[in-house]
Amino acid sequence: MLRVKNLWFSYNGRRVLRGVSFDFNEGVGCLLGPNGAGKSTLMKCIAGILKGEGKVTLDGRDVLKMPERERAKLISYSPQEFSVSFPYTVFEVVLMGRNPYVNPLRGPGEEDEELAWKSLEVLGLAELAERPFTELSGGQKRLVMLARSIAQGGRLLLFDEPTSFLDFRNQHVVLSAIRELRRGRLILVSLHDPNQAMAFCDSVFLLRSGSIFVSGRPQKVLTPENLSRLYKMPVEVIEVAGRRVIVPGANKSVLLQTMLLTESVIKLDAKSLEVVECCSGESSAKL
Numbered sequence: 001m002l003r004v005k006n007l008w009f010s011y012n013g014r015r016v017l018r019g020v021s022f023d024f025n026e027g028v029g030c031l032l033g034p035n036g037a038g039k040s041t042l043m044k045c046i047a048g049i050l051k052g053e054g055k056v057t058l059d060g061r062d063v064l065k066m067p068e069r070e071r072a073k074l075i076s077y078s079p080q081e082f083s084v085s086f087p088y089t090v091f092e093v094v095l096m097g098r099n100p101y102v103n104p105l106r107g108p109g110e111e112d113e114e115l116a117w118k119s120l121e122v123l124g125l126a127e128l129a130e131r132p133f134t135e136l137s138g139g140q141k142r143l144v145m146l147a148r149s150i151a152q153g154g155r156l157l158l159f160d161e162p163t164s165f166l167d168f169r170n171q172h173v174v175l176s177a178i179r180e181l182r183r184g185r186l187i188l189v190s191l192h193d194p195n196q197a198m199a200f201c202d203s204v205f206l207l208r209s210g211s212i213f214v215s216g217r218p219q220k221v222l223t224p225e226n227l228s229r230l231y232k233m234p235v236e237v238i239e240v241a242g243r244r245v246i247v248p249g250a251n252k253s254v255l256l257q258t259m260l261l262t263e264s265v266i267k268l269d270a271k272s273l274e275v276v277e278c279c280s281g282e283s284s285a286k287l
Ligand SMILES: Nc1ncnc2c1ncn2[C@@H]1O[C@H](COP(=O)(O)OP(=O)(O)OP(=O)(O)O)[C@@H](O)[C@H]1O
Pocket: 011, 012, 016, 033, 034, 035, 036, 037, 038, 039, 040, 041, 042, 080
């Protein structure tokens, strides 16, 4: 189990995480929250890349107090942005995921190379193996970095916005591949699409203003009320062919709830007094 307890973090005195606490104990979990909510910061603190105040334990072990190399065997982190300036081949970049296990004097062994190949194959990237990483498109680079995380393995895999830059099909490929990895592991992803969280994740953690305000099973958490509160805009959940689909809302009951929650401004039609627009900060919904 991953347990995050009362985690605080500030950048130059500006608080970003404000006592984040949650338990995560199976499958794929999703951090959902608006831009700037602190999702990447939280992931980096869990991975020990940023030094927050608080406690992070993985199966009872205090990961923040572990030596870096030991932590890298337990936790792999795939960042939102990555820069590789030397023109390493795709295969070499993926093989680097094995670094925590490699004896620096001997270099990677056969088993490491095999794992790197398998990781490329899982994501359908074997054909890119000899290409220089620096010459790939943004989406291809994203896929290669995911392959690297898969090669690194570990008990907890963190993927920060794994679907960014990816086309419609590859978003599905990546989320399916991530889901396949969950046996015996905990996987935490950050996403921007609540529909993807609903379809691919076992639990959801809503992060707002640096703390988790609700968490649990997607069906329980991804409600119009919670999502309207999270994104400060009307949100509806509708049924299409038996599937729940989350859409920006225009339903009046949702609007009224949202107005109360977000202190929105509404515009009424002068004659009918019908609500025609609901404005909250920078977002607005026309009816
Ligand atoms: N290196 C940094 N120095 C100073 N402030 C930072 C730094 N990185 C992030 N921040 C700030 O911390 C806050 C949280 O950023 P973070 O990247 O964790 O949010 P996020 O939820 O991942 O956002 P997004 O969905 O846009 O990626 C933001 O206000 C951001 O401006």
